[in-house]
Amino acid sequence: MTLRRNRTMTVAAAALATSLTLAACGGGSETDGEPAGDGGSEGGGAEGTITLGFIPSWTDGRSTAYLLEDQLTKLGYEVEMEELTEAALLYTGLAEGDIDMYPSAWPEVTHASYMEEYGDRIEDLGAYYDNAKLTFAVPSYTDISSIADLTGNADMFGGQIIGIEPGAGLTEATQDSVMPTYELDGDYELVTSSTAAMLTELEGAIENEEDIVVTLWKPFWANSAFDVKTLEDPEGALGEAEALHFLGTEGFAEEFPEAAELIEGIQLDDEQYGALEDTVVNQYEEGQESEAIDAWIEANPEAFDTLIVDEG
Numbered sequence: 001m002t003l004r005r006n007r008t009m010t011v012a013a014a015a016l017a018t019s020l021t022l023a024a025c026g027g028g029s030e031t032d033g034e035p036a037g038d039g040g041s042e043g044g045g046a047e048g049t050i051t052l053g054f055i056p057s058w059t060d061g062r063s064t065a066y067l068l069e070d071q072l073t074k075l076g077y078e079v080e081m082e083e084l085t086e087a088a089l090l091y092t093g094l095a096e097g098d099i100d101m102y103p104s105a106w107p108e109v110t111h112a113s114y115m116e117e118y119g120d121r122i123e124d125l126g127a128y129y130d131n132a133k134l135t136f137a138v139p140s141y142t143d144i145s146s147i148a149d150l151t152g153n154a155d156m157f158g159g160q161i162i163g164i165e166p167g168a169g170l171t172e173a174t175q176d177s178v179m180p181t182y183e184l185d186g187d188y189e190l191v192t193s194s195t196a197a198m199l200t201e202l203e204g205a206i207e208n209e210e211d212i213v214v215t216l217w218k219p220f221w222a223n224s225a226f227d228v229k230t231l232e233d234p235e236g237a238l239g240e241a242e243a244l245h246f247l248g249t250e251g252f253a254e255e256f257p258e259a260a261e262l263i264e265g266i267q268l269d270d271e272q273y274g275a276l277e278d279t280v281v282n283q284y285e286e287g288q289e290s291e292a293i294d295a296w297i298e299a300n301p302e303a304f305d306t307l308i309v310d311e312g
Helices: 059-074 087-096 114-122 169-181 195-207 257-264 270-283 289-299
Strands: 049-054 078-083 100-103 122-139 160-162 188-193 215-217 226-230 244-250
Touching: 049 059, 049 087, 059 100, 059 122, 059 257, 059 270, 059 289, 078 289, 087 100, 087 114, 087 122, 087 188, 087 244, 114 122, 114 169, 122 169, 122 257, 122 270, 160 195, 160 215, 169 188, 169 215, 195 215, 215 226, 270 289
Parallel strands: 049 078, 049 100, 160 188
Antiparallel strands: 100 244, 122 215, 122 226, 122 244
């Protein structure tokens, strides 16, 4: 294998005893049928064990988690994947040291409240994408173009805005900023459940040529997979564009300096990120993420400075 930046890997074997207690936070899960257990170099990778926490339905985190699994494994680490259900659990896990990394965080705007609460115990390992944005969307045939047009038109949408997980930053922004700013409270109900449920509602509405308004974000594969248009936000209630970051538990870079150096070098443009997400989410089945990452690396062998590729 080849590391695109010339550097010598001289990290001594480090032990990381990570007892995954996220179940006590209310949302721990098992991955690949095996309970999460203690990490450390014993029985694991030569450099130690790194636990990645992510929400599978949030496909930016899912895609980058499997990219990191590939890269960190090639660097000599054992990687454990911890699937969670809420952003609050990710930030709590980072702050408590129960997970080592959150592979795709929105700390500048969307998750700012979590950073205010937990940020002093979280380490920013760098931003990999710089043009993320929260949005509202409707089918392209729906006769409105702005969030402001929702006011007075609740009957078009059955009085509902279809959202995602209750603990998502997008949900918080919708409830605390968008709805009061555009005077939607009272006329609309924000329906929260999950990203998958939102996409099912969107797909069904489009198939039946019905009007629907959903909370979305960019980058996200659904924007191109479904016939939707992004509504203008003239009041800026959803906030400005922000960067997507890799976050680690406090002390990550000191514990895993080689991993931190590799992670700092990851920066993707729109085309590279779009291809990564599309390959992981749409071109390969669940359980084939390793093959998806191999295919993406083969197609993008110079995607970032620290990319490790297999020789031959």
